[in-house]
Amino acid sequence: MTRKLLLLLALVLALVATACTDGGGDQAGEEGGEPGLEATDGAAVQTEQTDGTGADAGGTGESVLQDVQSRGTLRCGVNEEVPGFGFTTEEGEFEGFDIDFCRVVAAAVLGDSEAVEFVSLTAEQRFTALQSGEIDVLIRNTTWTASRDGGEEADFTLPTFYDGQAFMVKGDAGVGAIDDLDGSDVCTLSGTTTELNLTTEAEARGLDINAITFDDNDQLIQAFQADRCDAWTSDASQLAGVRSTWPDGEGGPEALTILDEIISKEPLGPAVREGDADWFDAVNWAVIATIQAEEFEITQDNLEEMRQSDDPNILRLLGEAASDEEPTLDPGLGLDTDFAVNVIEQVGNYGEIFERNVGADSNLGLERGLNAQWTDGGLHYAPPYR
Amino acid sequence: MAAEALGQRRAVRPPPWRDIRVLRVVIQVAFLVVVVATVWYLYNNLRSNTRLGFDWLQQPAGFSIRDAPGYSPGQRVLAAIRVGFFNTAQVAFLGIALATVLGIIIGIARLSTNWLVRRAAALYVEALRNIPVLLIIVLIYGAVMLQLPGVANAGEFLESFIFSNRGVSVPWYQSQEGATSYVAVIGLGVLVAAALWVWRTRRFDRTGEPHHRVLWALGTVAGFILAGYFVLGAPIALSLPELEGRRVTGGTSLGTEYAALLIGLVLYTASHIAEIVRGSIQAVPHGQTEAANAIALTGFQRLRYVVLPQAFRIMIPPLANQYLNLTKNSSLAVAIGYPELTRIIGTVIGNGNPAPPSIAILMGCYLIFSIGISIITNIVNRALSLEPRT
Numbered sequence: 001m002t003r004k005l006l007l008l009l010a011l012v013l014a015l016v017a018t019a020c021t022d023g024g025g026d027q028a029g030e031e032g033g034e035p036g037l038e039a040t041d042g043a044a045v046q047t048e049q050t051d052g053t054g055a056d057a058g059g060t061g062e063s064v065l066q067d068v069q070s071r072g073t074l075r076c077g078v079n080e081e082v083p084g085f086g087f088t089t090e091e092g093e094f095e096g097f098d099i100d101f102c103r104v105v106a107a108a109v110l111g112d113s114e115a116v117e118f119v120s121l122t123a124e125q126r127f128t129a130l131q132s133g134e135i136d137v138l139i140r141n142t143t144w145t146a147s148r149d150g151g152e153e154a155d156f157t158l159p160t161f162y163d164g165q166a167f168m169v170k171g172d173a174g175v176g177a178i179d180d181l182d183g184s185d186v187c188t189l190s191g192t193t194t195e196l197n198l199t200t201e202a203e204a205r206g207l208d209i210n211a212i213t214f215d216d217n218d219q220l221i222q223a224f225q226a227d228r229c230d231a232w233t234s235d236a237s238q239l240a241g242v243r244s245t246w247p248d249g250e251g252g253p254e255a256l257t258i259l260d261e262i263i264s265k266e267p268l269g270p271a272v273r274e275g276d277a278d279w280f281d282a283v284n285w286a287v288i289a290t291i292q293a294e295e296f297e298i299t300q301d302n303l304e305e306m307r308q309s310d311d312p313n314i315l316r317l318l319g320e321a322a323s324d325e326e327p328t329l330d331p332g333l334g335l336d337t338d339f340a341v342n343v344i345e346q347v348g349n350y351g352e353i354f355e356r357n358v359g360a361d362s363n364l365g366l367e368r369g370l371n372a373q374w375t376d377g378g379l380h381y382a383p384p385y386r
Numbered sequence: 387m388a389a390e391a392l393g394q395r396r397a398v399r400p401p402p403w404r405d406i407r408v409l410r411v412v413i414q415v416a417f418l419v420v421v422v423a424t425v426w427y428l429y430n431n432l433r434s435n436t437r438l439g440f441d442w443l444q445q446p447a448g449f450s451i452r453d454a455p456g457y458s459p460g461q462r463v464l465a466a467i468r469v470g471f472f473n474t475a476q477v478a479f480l481g482i483a484l485a486t487v488l489g490i491i492i493g494i495a496r497l498s499t500n501w502l503v504r505r506a507a508a509l510y511v512e513a514l515r516n517i518p519v520l521l522i523i524v525l526i527y528g529a530v531m532l533q534l535p536g537v538a539n540a541g542e543f544l545e546s547f548i549f550s551n552r553g554v555s556v557p558w559y560q561s562q563e564g565a566t567s568y569v570a571v572i573g574l575g576v577l578v579a580a581a582l583w584v585w586r587t588r589r590f591d592r593t594g595e596p597h598h599r600v601l602w603a604l605g606t607v608a609g610f611i612l613a614g615y616f617v618l619g620a621p622i623a624l625s626l627p628e629l630e631g632r633r634v635t636g637g638t639s640l641g642t643e644y645a646a647l648l649i650g651l652v653l654y655t656a657s658h659i660a661e662i663v664r665g666s667i668q669a670v671p672h673g674q675t676e677a678a679n680a681i682a683l684t685g686f687q688r689l690r691y692v693v694l695p696q697a698f699r700i701m702i703p704p705l706a707n708q709y710l711n712l713t714k715n716s717s718l719a720v721a722i723g724y725p726e727l728t729r730i731i732g733t734v735i736g737n738g739n740p741a742p743p744s745i746a747i748l749m750g751c752y753l754i755f756s757i758g759i760s761i762i763t764n765i766v767n768r769a770l771s772l773e774p775r776t
Contacts, residue, residue, distance in 0.1 A: 124736035131741075147738040151442065183633045185552060190449075190729070191736015199450040199459045208633075210452045212643075213733065214723045222528055223723075227536035228551050228642065230632060 063278035064136050065109065065334050073115045076102035077135035080120035081217040083241035084357050084364040085141050094118045097357040098139045101160055101270060101287065103347045105137055108286035108339040113346035122216050124191035130154055130273055137283055138271040141235060143193045148271070155276075157284040158291070159269035160350075162370035162379050164262035165197050166236035168243065171257050173230055178205065178261050184230035185210040187220050194234050197264045217242070225250055235266050237358065237366060244363035281333050285385075289340040292317055292382035293349035295373050300348045303341065317385045329386065340385075350380065432742055442739045443467075449733055451725045453641055463734055470730030471751055477648060477726060478713040478755060484652045485712060486705070489659025494689070496664045507660065514657035520718045523650035527722040531642045537632050548627045548634050551642055555627035558638035568614050568621035575610025579603040643724035647716065655712045662704045666697040699770050706763035713755045727751055 068074050078098055079086035086098040103113035119135050130138045131153055141163075142148075144156040167186070169175040175184075178201070188195050190213035202209040212229050214220040221242070224232050232239065236258065243256045270287060272280050293299075296314050298306045306314055312322045319338035321328045328337045336342070347353060354371060358364040372378025402408045432438070447466040450459045454469045495507035514522065532551050535541050540550035548555040583599045590597035615621065627637030670693050678688040717728035731748045735741045 124732045127738070128735065128741040145738075151738040151740070183631050185452075185632070190723075190733040195733070196448045196737065199448065202450075203459070211450045212452065212723060213449075213725075213729075215720055215732070219721065219723065223532065226532035226551055227538070228532055 063276050063334075064133075064273070065276075065279045065282050068109055068136055068279075072110065073117050074102065074106040074109065074137065075117045075119055075135045076105070077119050077121045077126055077129050077138040077140055078102060079140045080118075082141060082238050083245045084362065084366075085237065085241055086120075086139075087241075088120075094120075095357075097161065097353060098141060100347055100353045100357060101139050101290075102137070104290055104343050104353075105139075105270070105283050105286045107342040107346045108289065108335055109282055111336065111339075111342045113342070122191075123189050124215065127154060130271060133273070136272070136279070139269075141238060141268045142271055143235075143266045143268055144271075145193060149274075153274040154271040155274050155280050156267075157270045157272070157280065157287050158382075159267035159379075160287055161237065161268040163235040163237050163266035163268050165194050165233060165264040165266060166239055166262055167259045168232045168234075168239040169230065169257055169259065170227075171251075171255050175231065175259070178259060178263070179207065181209060181231055182207045183209075185212050185228065186231045186233055187212045187214065187224050187229035188233050189214060189217070189220065192234075193264070193266065198233050201263045235268070236262060237364070240364045240366055241358070244365070278334050282335055285331075285333050285335065286339070286343060288382045288385070289317065289343050290347070290350040290353060291373070291380045292385055293340065293344050294351040294380075295375065295382060298344055298349060299352060300344060303344050307341070313385075331385070438740065438743060440743055442743075445739070447734070447737075449737060451730070453639075453644075454725070463739065466730055466734065467727070467747065467751075470725060470727040473725055473730075474713070474716055474727040474751070475755070477644070477651070477716045477719075477724075478709075481648055481651045481655065481712050481716065482709050484648070485655040485659055485708070488652060488656035489708075490663050492656060492660035493663025493667070496660060497667060511657045511660050514653055515661070517654075519650065519654040519715050520721060522654050523647060523718055524721055526650045526653075527643065527646035531646045534642075537629075540629060540634075542629075546626050546637075548629055548637075553634070553639040553641045554645065555634045555637045555639040557624055557626050558636075559622040560625040560636075562621050562623050564618040564621035568618050571610055571614035571618070572607070575607045575614075578610070579606040582606055641724070643719065643722050646722055647719045647724050647726075650718075651712050651715055654715070655708055658708050658711075659705065662701055662708065663697070666700040667693055669700050670696045699772070702763055702767045702770060706759060706767075709759050709763065710756050713759065714752060717752075 076099075078094060079096075080088045080094065082096070084096055086094065086096045089095050099118070102116045102118065106116045107113040119129065121129050121135075121138075121140060126138055126140055126142065127148070129135050138154070139160075141161070142156075143163075144159060148154055149156060167178060167181070175181060186198060186209050188198055188211055195211060195213055198209065198211055201207075212223065214223065220232065223229060232242075234242075239258050243253050243258065246253050246256055270283055272283055296306070296311070296317065298314065298318070303318075307318050307320055309315060315322050316329050317340050319328050319336070319341060330337050333339075348356070351373075354368065355361065358366045360367065368376070368378060370379050372380065374381040399405060443464045444462050446460055447463045448459055449466070451457055451466060451469050454473075457465055457469050492507045492510055495503050496511065498504045498507070534549055534551040537550040537552050540548050542548050546557045580603070583603045586597040586599040586602055589595065590599075625636045625638075627634050627639070674692050674696065675688060678692040683691065716726055719726045720729045720732060723729070728748060731744050735744050
């Protein structure tokens, strides 16, 4: 009995010793059976050395930027249920405003806007997916709030879309303003800012409103169609998207009215995991490049002309040297100097992305409004690229 | 001496890498190391990627939960989770009770001598047992409950039932002055009834005269209820549901989502319980039935006094399993938006609270439910089990 125990003790000690010294070999015999174990131990030691700087990232300790570049694809967390922003077409392709910004990031980082792996997530799943490293960037109509910046350990880049929360009702419901909703049931998605805003707004106005919450838009649409709730509250752009594809059997888009009152600020934009400055910068400047390009009026069509432009600002953004003597600017973002060219050529500038997906001529027919350039009275204001 | 013996033995021993005694220990230790290393790696991964700790439970929840009196969005996250816990407990409790009753009825019907009853019960069992319970719940919600008339043209029945796709409202009591003492009076009545029950039983054992204990007990309770009502001057009043705009006031309402979840769970679990009941009855030796027939018991008496008591003994362990399943299946309410535990935790996570501790709480809560059900069924099992006569 005691001998057995001693033998066991000796073995454990031997194993610990090999694991610690990473020496192996001279202990002979006993642990010959588990080379795999030794190998993993060695790997663990190596990683410890590489991220000895104190970074606590779970993976290899490198920036996601390097991960993405060595992997060759970008994993982008998206929505697949909001027409115009993130949805799947009948052919199974992802399309929309947010989807295009995934492509913008891929074009900037990898030079290929098609190198994106889309991961569709529910509102409740999204931050867990981001934290666990399942996705590299979250572009899923996500509102930038303080607790998400803090608690969810996400970092938000410049917003891509300035939105606000609105209510949508059926035209025959006899509701013309939010105050008419007293005593009614309102459908919304759980785990969203809209759910919280609805509660706050109802309390502030002294309205008795029941929130009926669902996991995803498909369930919500079913309930809304069956008159389970009197109104549907969400970001105005999302509601416009849903309205644009409202089935004809239900009366088509005309059957629905979006109330004029906007009850909240919803700055939507990409989010990355907190504490990865390199990756944050890369995503942020990919977004900024689209906004800057629109301000400079660089489009997919005139890109080649613009590369010969006389304006040094334009040349700098496009990674062109102003003259043969001057070097091209590399601001140290970890991106190619001509990343903006890839972005504009393959996806387009901000205005083109907006118009293509949600603009006045699209099904959604949204005005630029807050989403115009600052020069047109909007909020999009790109920091200088220099 | 020992060393000598050891030396001798070593001579005949196989080399260590072929010695089964050594190998056994090596494999076990290696396995232990792998397990510890994996857990350690996973824990570190978790710790570096997310916030751990439970301080967020004290933050304001911010979201509203419908039909949760006593809860307001300004309360702490913990309070919201508590609402979810009790909602799940309520669904589980009612579901277990209803599924048991329905399951026993259908299980007995499956053994009926009536061809139609037997076949209908078999059809029920085979149809429901072979459909995923999620599908049943979603179907009942989408295809039945949501298809009820909208609230604008809600159906009314006898001016006391209102049904729409927002819920079914039925008449209910409303507490007036003296309601608390009324509850005390009824409680007293139940105590008296229990005492009478014991007395009647003992008398029956002694004299063999019919005890009629059920009648005695029910009569006593009814007497107390009636007497108390008049003596205390109408401590409760009837409240009829009434439609006001888009809301129903008065009475009590069964929400659509709650009803769909409950019905789905009960229908599904009852089909499994029916099979357990049938199997247990068939497991009672046939001689028992024959003996009951021989002493001229009627069909009901045979079932009530001979077969079922023995069948119950066999039934309890598998029934406990079904109860656990029903409780855990209630988490499928996420698909239809009833605010039970899983849904609330989902909302909590979605609102900016860390997922790993939230999931840990969720798991802990279901563990509490499961252990609670196990303890109760074990007690019942022990009480019913055969005691060897000494």
